[in-house]
Amino acid sequence: MTPRKPSKEPFSDWRSGSTVKGILEAIRRETRGLDRPLRIMEVCGTHTMTLYRSGLKPLLREAGVVMISGPGCPVCITPDYYHEAIIDLVTSNNNILIATFGDLTRVPTARGSLQTTVPSAGSEIRIVYSPEEALELAQKNPGKEVIFFGAGFETTIPAIAFTVKRAASENLKNFSLLAALWLIPPALKAILQSGQVAIDGFIYPGHVSVIIGQQAYRFVAEEFRTPGAIAGFEPADVLLGILSVVRQIKQGRPEVANEYRRVVQVEGNPVALALMAEMLEPYHADWRGLGHIKNSGLRLKPCWQALDAVRKFDLALQPGKSLQSSCRCGEVLKGLLEPVDCPLFGRVCNPDHPLGPCMVSYEGACLIEYKYSSGAKKK
Amino acid sequence: MCLAVPGKVVSLESNGTGKVDYLGTTVLANFSLLPGVKVGDWVIVHAGFAISRLDQKEARRTLKLFKELEKLGPAD
Amino acid sequence: MKKVSLEMGSGGRLMQEFINEKLLPLFKNPYLKVLHDSALLPDSLALTTDSYTVDPIFFPGGDIGTLSVNGTVNDLVVSGARPEYLSLALIIEEGLEMEILEKILASIKRTASRNRVKIVTGDTKVVPRGQADKIYINTAGIGHLVGRPRPEKIKPGDRLLVTGPVGEHGLAIMLARNNFRMSSRVRSDCGPLLFLLPLWKKGVLWMRDITRGGLATVLSELAGKIGFPVLVEEEAIPVSRALKGAIEILGIDPLYLACEGRALIVVKESEAKRVLNILKKQAPSRQAAIIGEVQDRIGRKGEALLRTSSGGLRLLEPLTSELLPRIC
Incomplete structure (x- = not known):
């Protein structure tokens, strides 16, 4: 069978079989002679996606590396009570327009999901792809209160901060933000401090790093003596990151390597960082699964409170009764449990009937495992 | 949500937005977080905002590394 | 109370479940059991039907009219049958502009002659505004087998x-x-x-x-x-x-x-x-x-x-x- 010769795309070199093979062999050369497989956590859900979608996970196992999925999926770690607060708001008030990212609408909670909610008269839930679309919805619907429910890490936070600032400068009275904004470095620290998961190294998220730069992870190498590398999202990018981590482990010289230099600058994106500092302040936030983590969330500073949906609508963001006590998303997010080892995985919890956010989000470890992995353990 | 392949800037508007091309599909992007963007630059766009410029020199350096690793051949 | 979800009609797993658990046991017969794109009937006849609810009704490369003919024709072809006759049922929302309806009908006519099929029977219903979205179309098609999936x-x-x-x-x-x-x-x-x-x-x-x-x-x-x-x-x-x-x-x-x-x-x-x-x-x-x-x-x-x-x-x-x- 002769494969059709594909035309050259800007990413084809990073997906080619020969490149992937070259790096895999280099990894194998390093792991040869080790008495156990190395355990490396890919922090970001998009990395998880790359590993599964390109079928690399089994190949890495053969090369002596076990990849563990981390907490890097904002939809997964946002606690239920954010969704429940939104559901209460749209079901008990008229003329509320919730704008949010697509997969947030399907997360199941004790009160259903945003998708299954029937809003009051004149209220609705809309999916947007950019926070600015939410702002434009507010401009076009002056008779409605538009709330942007934005969940995201450092990659997405500057876009959200910019949008809020623009709403303020345009004096838009009917726009506000429900911020579910999370910071990666404090979560890494919490995972390392808990000591529950044996991790030999980290693959750091490439586009979070675009914003925060290379120095943000220094404590991992210095305080915790754990290697790590920033990596991009093509198969060869992730493998290059893994190769770097494996070499650091072998040499006993942990550092913060940048294997995504074509996109990530050492200092990050200074404009985005300045904007975040201007608009937002850190607070001790709750992560699903990881619990309360010091300075791990961002919220609007008090001077922007007119645009803060929590204050504007007096939202109660507090743990209520949690859904499915048997759902073990929390352990999956910490890297303690492989999706297939969850007793619910497959038969009871699947993409058609998700019981937890990890089976909902495009970046959720359970959904990715379900969709792309061989089906022996399903059903 | 962190998905983002590089696209090429094909137009710039005075309000800080412009169009980015991906093999013939174009997307409206906001360039406010990336001052000094020029038409012809390759950028990473996330949630409607360009967040980083692609460094072609670094990209070529990585491609060279790929070739070297390939030449080393199998580990065993 | 269990309710019908959008996914049940999405062509995915939930739709398969619905067909296998609810429809098949209820209407059980040897023609239905095969579950091909068309039913293969006595005398080398193949019969198929499909409803079209695409939104938007006009899109780059086609419209609901071209779709409603091609889709049914294609179901017959992949079942091994040469499409011959089609039925055409329209469910129209009150208030749809006549010009839009005529444009869709013209697409249907053009696509039917391109496929060498005749539209031989049909039905038109108009429902009050808001009870349908612009227009839905159902077509059924019949043809003789020239081959057989094996x-x-x-x-x-x-x-x-x-x-x-x-x-x-x-x-x-x-x-x-x-x-x-x-x-x-x-x-x-x-x-x-x-x-x-x-x-x-x-x-x-x-x-x-x-x-x-x-x-x-x-x-x-x-x-x-x-x-x-x-x-x-x-x-x-x-x-x-x-x-x-x-x-x-x-x-x-x-x-x-x-x-x-x-x-x-x-x-x-x-x-x-x-x-x-x-x-x-x-x-x-x-x-x-x-x-x-x-x-x-x-x-x-x-x-x-x-x-x-x-x-x-x-x-x-x-x-x-x-x-x-x-x-x-």
Whole structure:
């Protein structure tokens, strides 16, 4: 069978079989002679996606590396009570327009999901792809209160901060933000401090790093003596990151390597960082699964409170009764449990009937495992 | 949500937005977080905002590394 | 209380469950049991029906009218039948502009004559404003068999072909529906598969038009049916350049995007090259390709597998519930 010769795309070199093979062999050369497989956590859900979608996970196992999925999926770690607060708001008030990212609408909670909610008269839930679309919805619907429910890490936070600032400068009275904004470095620290998961190294998220730069992870190498590398999202990018981590482990010289230099600058994106500092302040936030983590969330500073949906609508963001006590998303997010080892995985919890956010989000470890992995353990 | 392949800037508007091309599909992007963007630059766009410029020199350096690793051949 | 969800009609797993658990036991008969795209009736007759609810009703590359004829014609073709007669039922929302209706009817007429089928009976209903969305169309089609799908004859080594680039209809509809702040050259592939009919005499064992759920869902259905795994090569699957750009931005998998004018064909190993050459000589299938084969070495029974361009293997599951636009 002769494969059709594909035309050259800007990413084809990073997906080619020969490149992937070259790096895999280099990894194998390093792991040869080790008495156990190395355990490396890919922090970001998009990395998880790359590993599964390109079928690399089994190949890495053969090369002596076990990849563990981390907490890097904002939809997964946002606690239920954010969704429940939104559901209460749209079901008990008229003329509320919730704008949010697509997969947030399907997360199941004790009160259903945003998708299954029937809003009051004149209220609705809309999916947007950019926070600015939410702002434009507010401009076009002056008779409605538009709330942007934005969940995201450092990659997405500057876009959200910019949008809020623009709403303020345009004096838009009917726009506000429900911020579910999370910071990666404090979560890494919490995972390392808990000591529950044996991790030999980290693959750091490439586009979070675009914003925060290379120095943000220094404590991992210095305080915790754990290697790590920033990596991009093509198969060869992730493998290059893994190769770097494996070499650091072998040499006993942990550092913060940048294997995504074509996109990530050492200092990050200074404009985005300045904007975040201007608009937002850190607070001790709750992560699903990881619990309360010091300075791990961002919220609007008090001077922007007119645009803060929590204050504007007096939202109660507090743990209520949690859904499915048997759902073990929390352990999956910490890297303690492989999706297939969850007793619910497959038969009871699947993409058609998700019981937890990890089976909902495009970046959720359970959904990715379900969709792309061989089906022996399903059903 | 962190998905983002590089696209090429094909137009710039005075309000800080412009169009980015991906093999013939174009997307409206906001360039406010990336001052000094020029038409012809390759950028990473996330949630409607360009967040980083692609460094072609670094990209070529990585491609060279790929070739070297390939030449080393199998580990065993 | 259990309620009907959108996903139940999305062509994915939930729809399969609904058909197998609710419909089949209720209407049990030997014709229904086969569950092909058409029912194969006595006297070499094939009968099929389909409803069209696409939103928007006009999209780059087609409209609900072209879709309602091509879709039904294609279901007959892949069942081995030459389409002859169609019925046409319109459910129209009060207030639809007459000009729009006439435009759709003109599309239907044009597409029917292109497919050499006659519309011989029909029905028109108008429902009060808001009780339907502009217009829905149902067509049924009937034709005589010129070939017969023989999935039981499929064996390891037999080749899998697609008749052209995948995913264009699904993406064109997504872009037409949603404000992604995107503009694209991608057009729907909506078109007739009539040109495939002669292939039934050239060693073709099975065909399926690739609609909702995309190529991955069809492959997974095929693997489930034949008792052997199937393996396709990512590099060999034709995907247009404009589509490649768009799916990167949207983060979607082209193998799950719908087509409305493409088919997956299983051909005897010895005839594969010849069938490919015939396809390549015709305009609608110029980009046809052999994408893989039925396996006995790699994979487990019932699995559809993809060898990725990076050299890894991955399972192709049928489409699961996701946020999907109404595409047909």
